[in-house]
Amino acid sequence: MAELPPVVARMWDREPTTRRGPRPRLDLATITMAAIEIADTEGLAAVSMSNVAAQVGVAPMALYRYVGSKDELLTVMAESAVPPPPERGNLSWRAYLATWTRLNRDLLLSRPWLLDLRQSTPPMGPRRLLWLDRALDALSGTGLDDGEKFNAATALTGYALTNATLTHSLGAGGEKFAAGAKGATEYGEILAEVLDPATYPALSAMMNSGLLRDSTGWMEDADFRFGLDLLLDGIEALIARSAR
Amino acid sequence: MAELPPVVARMWDREPTTRRGPRPRLDLATITMAAIEIADTEGLAAVSMSNVAAQVGVAPMALYRYVGSKDELLTVMAESAVPPPPERGNLSWRAYLATWTRLNRDLLLSRPWLLDLRQSTPPMGPRRLLWLDRALDALSGTGLDDGEKFNAATALTGYALTNATLTHSLGAGGEKFAAGAKGATEYGEILAEVLDPATYPALSAMMNSGLLRDSTGWMEDADFRFGLDLLLDGIEALIARSAR
DNA sequence: AGTCTACTCTGTACGACATACACGATAGCT
DNA sequence: AGCTATCGTGTATGTCGTACAGAGTAGACT
CATH class of the missing domain: 1.10.10.60 (Homeodomain-like)
Incomplete structure (x- = not known):
């Protein structure tokens, strides 16, 4: 004990x-x-x-x-600061984990100071553990073993965190970030100014094609869903594989 | 300008x-x-x-x-603190991004103070941007558009970061983490002591089946690869989809 | 009832830290 | 030769976390 x-x-x-x-x-x-x-x-x-x-x-x-x-x-x-996790309802594991991750990210965006706190500690409090429990529960019918379920949940939380971090630092929050730039547009301008196409071929090509220049639509919800689907697709593939 | x-x-x-x-x-x-x-x-x-x-x-x-x-x-x-990124060689995009992400994580583990630093700033220095460039370059033959490539690279870095954070806090580094526990084993013991199976069904079932109790093999390399493959599988699926 | 004592909150104090400011020294510029 | 931008130093200020000692409080014990 x-x-x-x-x-x-x-x-x-x-x-x-x-x-x-x-x-x-x-x-x-x-x-x-x-x-x-x-x-x-x-x-x-x-x-x-x-x-x-x-x-x-x-x-x-x-x-x-x-x-x-x-x-x-x-x-x-x-x-x-953590609210109760969403109810499962009769959502599929995938739909549930999607909103689970999204709410997780939204929490971090609505209380940005959570991003500054060391998330380095594994969850120990009742509320965070409840979230973890619900994610594991959602995966319980899928045939994954305990380690796989745990790792999947971890990867999703991690994604929520990094996406929130990035969104917040580039984002409309209006917060300056450490280097002093004000947002995606300025970030793009700085990069364009400083990049040598010889040593940064892929990046400067991307800059020239204007990815960060039209900053509307940048880091919109679609970008969040993109990475989320990456992970969920991966989990789905794993489930299919382990069903055999 | x-x-x-x-x-x-x-x-x-x-x-x-x-x-x-x-x-x-x-x-x-x-x-x-x-x-x-x-x-x-x-x-x-x-x-x-x-x-x-x-x-x-x-x-x-x-x-x-x-x-x-x-x-x-x-x-x-x-x-x-960032070393030069690995050489592409003639690796497939997938093999390259796998070692790219692994080295990224290893860097964070070898200099744990990087984890404490605010990674909230998008990369602006020459070295970090070189890493980004190489990842984008690796994806250049795949038919993904710029935004997709950027998001994929972001998700991979994010994963390296969260995995390194978790590994380090649970890990053999011997560092105490904020709550005062000493490692995975103690973490498991604390959870077992505190969890009510009624409100935490999935979690306490997992504890009882002994996931964290035999802490050898916990957070080994296999766990890192697990999440990595999740992402890479997702990217691969995306590439296949956008090839149509 | 009276005494004990664990526990509450307060005030003061200390050491560390980031950094503002003003000064004297240095060395390229005119 | 003199001007002046720049460099390193010394001193000072305000903030912070927290150690410590003390005074008041109220349950426990006799």
Whole structure:
């Protein structure tokens, strides 16, 4: 029986019910909600212990009664921001996983600070695991083995993440990205200016044909579906193969 | 003609050749190499302006003559850490993209701090763009249009990234991940302890069948190939379809 | 009831960090 | 020779995460 890391315990409400001392004025949920609200409105950079504490009306150090460190708080935020997964209904595995992945991506786009958080941790909270469970469940009739199902779900989440990242950085969010360019158009202009056709033959040919120049329609929904179908086609091929 | 953001200009050596004043004692390349060495040996957290400055024997503020901000330095690091892409040889597009993606992932695993860096920026440096160019080039005989080629390359890079992230966080690297667990085995134990089979039917069934318990062979190369083949199969299907 | 003590929140303090600013030194330019 | 753009330095500021010690609170124990 492994010992639960403190954050995990807190995410699953495994805290021992308090015995002595003054009643806590807060709980983890309100702190987390306050932090999320700050992240939503002012960005992740504004989520400092001081700001969060001020938001809930408490001295900064009080937060450490509920959270071991700022990193823990961020982890809990990443978990709490996740809504329940979509209902299966009577969708085929493919249709379900398509909306599952799309909603996953939409979540990341609606809360861009999730992109800045380290997704490097495998899911441990109840909500993220529920998503995982539903994806596995959708694949349960297909004859794939456990490892294949898990890998398929992983690949889909990963795609949602990278697509959201790309869409957001190029996108209408209006956020500057690190290099200072403002969007797909400017990105294309920069590339066109800098590329030597001799060393970058394929890329500069693509630039000349104007891919990024007419930036309407760039990174539209079709581009998301493209990669999604790539993966779903792959899964479908795998299912067909393992049915034999 | 778009104005080049300063970092981009620096990455492409577009700096005006210096005219007046004392000869610079440094250049961007040595600063970047020093920063990369620190990141390689002590992790990204140790890359502070003071540390980098100390490494090259200069006062911290001197770095700002070469770099506009720490963020810029990180961007340049992410670019400079990239080796040249593999040679095409006479590989099929599929074989080439397979090793292309694998090397991409191996790079991320060998320099884990790249995972911590914001990959949210589309590639702008010469080295990353060279990788992109080679992938596009590999697809040039396949009849895909520009957008499809670009999206395919994007999906593959994304997969390399998410797979490297997952492998690294579960992996033998021995790094703790944010929640404090130590690896796949412990992860499995935590899940087993916490999951209610009623609300997580598929997941807890998978746990009981022992997927994560025998952690040898977990996240081995086969798991990487699995997702890779998913994508490549998808691309292949697309090529076949668009050939008609 | 009175005492103990675990637990709450607060205030202060420290060390790290990114970076703004002003200064003296340097070396090409006129 | 003198001007001036540029270079590296030293100092300073504001922010941050968090360690620590203390004062108040309220259930547990006698």
